[in-house]
Amino acid sequence: MPTQTPSAPHKPDFKTADLSDRYDERVRICDPIFRDFGGQVRFCGPVVTVKCFEDNSPVKSTLAEPGHGRVLVVDAGGSMRCAMLGDLIAAGAVEQGWAGVILYGCIRDSRDIAAMPLGVKALGTHPRKSHRRGEGQRDIPVTFAGLRFTPGDEVYCDEDGILVADVPLDLD
Numbered sequence: 346m347p348t349q350t351p352s353a354p355h356k357p358d359f360k361t362a363d364l365s366d367r368y369d370e371r372v373r374i375c376d377p378i379f380r381d382f383g384g385q386v387r388f389c390g391p392v393v394t395v396k397c398f399e400d401n402s403p404v405k406s407t408l409a410e411p412g413h414g415r416v417l418v419v420d421a422g423g424s425m426r427c428a429m430l431g432d433l434i435a436a437g438a439v440e441q442g443w444a445g446v447i448l449y450g451c452i453r454d455s456r457d458i459a460a461m462p463l464g465v466k467a468l469g470t471h472p473r474k475s476h477r478r479g480e481g482q483r484d485i486p487v488t489f490a491g492l493r494f495t496p497g498d499e500v501y502c503d504e505d506g507i508l509v510a511d512v513p514l515d516l517d
């Protein structure tokens with residue numbers, strides 16, 4: 346067993362395809378609009394949500410908190426006009442033990458983020474940073490890519506996509 350720091354997310358073995366077959370109508374599946382940018386493609390954990398548009402203040406502040414293996418789901422309105430996550434915030438998320446980020450928007454510093462042990466699913470990349478005016482909401486249900494994410498849902502991500510359940514799934 347590799348040694349993990351206390352805050353490092355547990356990395357379970359699963360395939361979303363198998364979970365879809367096994368749990369069928371008990372799980373919801375995201376429209377396939379995301380690309381993988383993180384060094385960790387398979388990740389899962391309880392959902393924390395933020396909603397913000399071209400202002401990444403709540404992304405930065407939330408990922409600076411202890412992650413406890415959770416996944417930050419960001420409804421950034423699908424903006425393709427700036428990046429809501431870059432290498433510094435992502436490195437902080439790794440440090441704090443977040444399992445990953447699902448971002449309905451763009452990232453930057455993608456080469457650096459690809460080398461980090463963090464799951465990152467996003468729409469694309471953009472060189473420009475976002476505003477930071479302290480605007481946005483946290484811990485509310487968010488809807489994008491055909492799915493509603495509610496804080497406390499469990500999300501499962503891999504190369505094939507994003508699957509959401511109301512309760513943790515038995516992965517054995």
Ligand SMILES: O=C([O-])CC(=O)C(=O)O
Pocket residue numbers: 401428429430431432433434435453454474475
């Ligand atoms: O600071 C930002 O807004 C995004 C960024 O570039 C980083 O996280 O390094």
